[in-house]
Amino acid sequence: MSSANFQAIYVLWLRQIKRFFRARSRLVANLVQPFFFLMFFGFGFGFIRFEGSLNYIDFLAPGIITMSVVFSSMFAGVSVIWDRQFGFLKEVLVAPVSRLTIVIGQTLGGSTLAIVQGLTVLGISMLLGAKINLWGIIPALIFMALIAFFAVSMGLIIASRLEDFQGFQLIMNLLIFPLIFLSSAFFPIETVPDVMKIVMLCDPLTYAVDGLRGLLIGSFALPMYLDFIVVVTFSAALMLIGAFVYSRCECV
Amino acid sequence: MAAIIAKGLTKIYDNTIVAVDHVDLEVKEGEIFGFLGPNGAGKTTIIRMLSTLIKPTEGYAHVCDHDVVREPDEVRRCIGIVFQDPALDDQLTGKENLDFHARIYGLSRNEREKRIMEVLKLVRLEDKADELVKNYSGGMRRRLEIARGLMHYPKALFLDEPTLGLDVQTRRAIWDYILNLNKSKGITIFLTTHYMEEAEYLSDRIAIIDQGRIVVTDTPAHLRSLVGTDVITVGCNDHQRLKTELEKKDWVEKVSPHNGSLEVYVKGGEGKIAAVVKIAEDIDVNIESINLRRPNLEDVYLHYTGRSIREEGNADGRMKMMARRRMRR
Numbered sequence: 001m002s003s004a005n006f007q008a009i010y011v012l013w014l015r016q017i018k019r020f021f022r023a024r025s026r027l028v029a030n031l032v033q034p035f036f037f038l039m040f041f042g043f044g045f046g047f048i049r050f051e052g053s054l055n056y057i058d059f060l061a062p063g064i065i066t067m068s069v070v071f072s073s074m075f076a077g078v079s080v081i082w083d084r085q086f087g088f089l090k091e092v093l094v095a096p097v098s099r100l101t102i103v104i105g106q107t108l109g110g111s112t113l114a115i116v117q118g119l120t121v122l123g124i125s126m127l128l129g130a131k132i133n134l135w136g137i138i139p140a141l142i143f144m145a146l147i148a149f150f151a152v153s154m155g156l157i158i159a160s161r162l163e164d165f166q167g168f169q170l171i172m173n174l175l176i177f178p179l180i181f182l183s184s185a186f187f188p189i190e191t192v193p194d195v196m197k198i199v200m201l202c203d204p205l206t207y208a209v210d211g212l213r214g215l216l217i218g219s220f221a222l223p224m225y226l227d228f229i230v231v232v233t234f235s236a237a238l239m240l241i242g243a244f245v246y247s248r249c250e251c252v
Numbered sequence: 253m254a255a256i257i258a259k260g261l262t263k264i265y266d267n268t269i270v271a272v273d274h275v276d277l278e279v280k281e282g283e284i285f286g287f288l289g290p291n292g293a294g295k296t297t298i299i300r301m302l303s304t305l306i307k308p309t310e311g312y313a314h315v316c317d318h319d320v321v322r323e324p325d326e327v328r329r330c331i332g333i334v335f336q337d338p339a340l341d342d343q344l345t346g347k348e349n350l351d352f353h354a355r356i357y358g359l360s361r362n363e364r365e366k367r368i369m370e371v372l373k374l375v376r377l378e379d380k381a382d383e384l385v386k387n388y389s390g391g392m393r394r395r396l397e398i399a400r401g402l403m404h405y406p407k408a409l410f411l412d413e414p415t416l417g418l419d420v421q422t423r424r425a426i427w428d429y430i431l432n433l434n435k436s437k438g439i440t441i442f443l444t445t446h447y448m449e450e451a452e453y454l455s456d457r458i459a460i461i462d463q464g465r466i467v468v469t470d471t472p473a474h475l476r477s478l479v480g481t482d483v484i485t486v487g488c489n490d491h492q493r494l495k496t497e498l499e500k501k502d503w504v505e506k507v508s509p510h511n512g513s514l515e516v517y518v519k520g521g522e523g524k525i526a527a528v529v530k531i532a533e534d535i536d537v538n539i540e541s542i543n544l545r546r547p548n549l550e551d552v553y554l555h556y557t558g559r560s561i562r563e564e565g566n567a568d569g570r571m572k573m574m575a576r577r578r579m580r581r
Contacts, residue, residue, distance in 0.1 A: 011355035019343045087339035093402075094303055095356040096328035250306040 008097040012105025016076060016089065020113050034068040034121045038128055041186070050188075053131075054219060061125035061132070062212040063185025066147060066205065069118040072150040074176060076110025077155015078168055085164070099247040103156060107239065110155070111148035118144045122216075136215035143215065146231045147208045153238035160245050183209045189221050204234040254410050255440040256302060260311030263297050271297040273464035274311065281407075284434050286455030287444040287453045288549065292363040294464040295444035296336055299412050302442070316407050329357070332401030336412040336444075338393050342386035346377055346396050349385060350403060357404040371399035375429060381511065391422035398429060411431070415450060427453055446533055448549040458549070460556055465470045467556040481506050482507055482521030484528055487513040487541035494537045496544070513541070520544075 011084040020026065042057035050059060092102055119141075126132050158171055183205035184197075189197060200206050211227035214220035220227075256279040258469035263272040272294040279285040287295050304324040313320045316330035342351050347368060352468055354364040372378050382504055385393065394414065414430065415423040421429075427576045432456065434441050445451050446486050451458050452472045459469040468475065488494055495507045498516060503524065506517040518524045521544045532539050544549075 007358055012351050015341065015344065015352060018348070019341070022343050087335060087337045088341050089339075090305065090333075090335050091339040091353070092356070094305055094328055094333055095327040095353075096358070097356060098325075117468045183535070 002120070005097055008095065008101050009105040009108060012092070012102065013109040014105070015112060016109030024193040030068070030072060030117055030128070031120060031124070033071075034064050035124055037064050037067070038121075038130075042125075042130075043127060049137070050219075052219075054217065055129075055131075057128060057130045058217045059188070059213070059219070060186065061130040062216050063183070063209050064125065065121045065216075066116045066183065066209045066212055067180050067185055067208040068121045069114045069144050069147050070151045070180065070205065072117045072167045073110050073114040074150035077152040077157075078159045078162075079110075080106070080156060080159040081162055081165065081168065084159075085110070094148070098241045103153075103239070103243045103246050106156060107149055107152045107242075111145055114148040115141065115144050118148075122131075124187060130217075132216050133218055136218070140212055140215045143208065143211050143228075143231065146235045147205075148196050149229070150204065150208075150235035150238050153235070153242040155182065155243045157238070157245055160249050179203055179205050182206065184221065185209050204230060207231050253315075254278045255283070256285075256313070256315050256442060258298075258302070258311065258313040261298065261301060261308050261313050262310035263294075263301060263306065264309045270464055272301070272308075273507070275461075275464075275466055276384065277459060277466065277469065279408075279440060281440055282434070282438045284441040284443060284454050286431070286451040286458040287548070288446065288448070288451040288458050288553070289444075289461035290446055293461045295446075295461060296412055297464075298461075299333070299410050299442070299444060303331060303410055303549055304328055316366060320562065325411045328447050329404065329528045330407045331410060332404065332406035332408075333410045334394070334397045334401045334412065334414055336416060338397065340385050340397060340400075342384065345382050345384055346372070346388070349396065350400055353400045353403050359404060367403055371402050374402070375399045376434075391418055391425070394418060394422070394426060395429070397551075398426070402433070404441075406439065410440060411441060411443045413445055414443065415445075423450075431452055448553075460553055462557045468552075475549065476547050478552065478555070481517040481519055481547065482524075483522055483545045484516040484518060484525060485510075485513050485541075485543045485545060486516060486528060486532075486539060488532060489538045489540065493535055496533055497531055497535050498525040501527075501531075502528075 026236065031161070038057065038060060042060050045056045045060075048056045050056075080089060083092070093099075122132065122137070158168070162168055182200050182203045184200060185205075187208075189200050189206065190198065207222065207227040209232040210220060210222050211231060214224055214227070256277065258275055258277045261272060261275040262270070264270050275294075275298060279378060287298070289295055297306070302310050302320060304314055304320050304327050307321055315327045318326040318330070321326050341352070344352065350368045350371065351364065354367060359367060369378070372381055375398055377392060377396060377399065380388065380392060384394065388396065398411075398414070411430070415426050418426065427450070430443070433439055433490055441454075443451075443454060443514070455472060458468060458475060459466045460475075469480070486494065491509055495509070495514055498504050498507050498514075503518060504518055508515050516524075516528060525542060525544060529539060529542065
């Protein structure tokens with residue numbers, strides 16, 4: 001890849017970072033929501049005891065981290081709809097760089113923000129008393145990055161098909177929420193009925209949440225290598241599909 | 253040398269909507285080429301094909317000697333574009349928008365700094381460089397976009413309706429920037445517009461486009477002389493009788509009713525007004541208004557398409573555009 005493409009990736013990344021920190025309300029909203037989830041669910045279901053010394057908030061924290069990484073990345077991907085509505089997408093698409101470069105730049109920008117956010121939620125959950133394995137944070141970052149790649153790409157693909165944000169609301173409700181709820185973010189996979197277990201095992205986010213939970217609080221429901229392989233495969237596949245979709249779309 | 257060549261360029265959306273229909277054109281290097289036509293005539297679609305944003309269904313186009321389909325990156329590097337709708341990031345400052353452009357076009361650091369200051373100066377936005385674009389006025393945005401289009405030293409600049417929605421003074425100022433750019437830097441300019449005055453004031457040559465086809469291409473002066481005659485517009489209480497009477501005179505070339513008045517085509521209009529009034533009096537027709545018009549591009553347009561560009565107008569054009577947008581997905 002030429003240096004021109006690196007410049008392009010850098011500036012696409014930079015733009016997202018700048019925009020994020022200039023939109024104060026988004027900053028606040030993105031932190032308040034996971035805080036509420038952690039606080040109300042964490043304390044509300046505080047009576048639940050797991051084997052060992054695990055509390056519900058310990059169990060919940062990796063799930064909420066995953067959720068906020070997914071939301072934030074998805075939003076970064078889908079924000080292409082805005083760029084299209086406000087015309088800026090044309091400026092990007094008419095530049096002499098490949099569409100793959102554009103997808104990579106957009107993905108890295110969105111992922112950076114998502115990881116920053118994931119870390120913030122991690123901090124909040126520690127403040128609320130979740131017992132986090134500090135050594136797990138570094139490998140957990142890799143997991144968060146993979147989850148972010150997955151979700152940004154998904155957002156980009158959705159955005160290439162959507163005209164406006166009404167459509168996005170529908171996708172949120174019909175696709176993203178089920179994916180989150182079925183991911184074992186809120187309840188363990190071991191105790192659900194068999195049929196539901198099968199459904200949950202089809203949700204790639206299950207492996208993401210399980211991987212993070214294993215790394216951060218030392219409790220795996222599935223083998224770690226499986227979590228890793230599934231998450232890597234899904235994020236790579238979606239990034240490729242994203243690049244493919246944008247290389248062909250006349251979406252201006 | 254030709255900066256832009258198109259042969260048989262065609263765009264059909266969804267196998268049914270023909271937006272651009274076998275367009276041939278050739279734009280010389282250093283020329284200002286105006287593309288005149290109503291909304292929905294296919295101007296923007298042509299710009300999108302020439303600038304590699306969409307692919308032609310049929311035909312081909314070369315820009316700066318590169319094929320728009322096979323060598324899109326080379327084409328993109330050699331052109332600058334100002335789109336019809338603003339394409340700025342208004343959460344960034346003017347300077348940041350330019351910096352974004354410079355980097356994505358691969359300018360080196362030194363070049364970037366220097367060039368940003370140069371183009372800002374060119375459009376007189378130095379003072380506003382560090383202000384967020386959302387605080388810019390419409391005219392400032394358009395100027396910033398023109399500056400941005402020039403950042404990477406393009407050989408050809410595409411301007412899609414560059415003064416749409418701007419006030420008269422700003423429009424004038426932008427026209428002067430465009431002319432100045434063309435004269436001092438020798439940049440080829442491809443301009444679309446549905447404003448007659450704009451096409452006439454700026455263009456070396458004009459192509460009139462209607463329903464996806466080019467109907468005529470020529471210099472503004474020559475186009476006007478094709479229509480040739482002056483037009484006396486007469487409002488009166490009995491169009492039919494006056495028309496019949498006027499048509500008997502050999503100095504009257506043509507009489508046609510238009511917008512509730514009669515248009516009388518004559519040579520040397522000043523000398524004929526009195527004669528027209530006299531004829532009306534002789535047959536007891538009351539003249540309510542009379543008006544002399546030199547031929548302009550409006551008449552040329554009318555002549556070639558049988559419709560006035562204004563009545564073609566917005567409603568119809570917009571509907572077509574919207575329908576097309578909806579169907580594209």
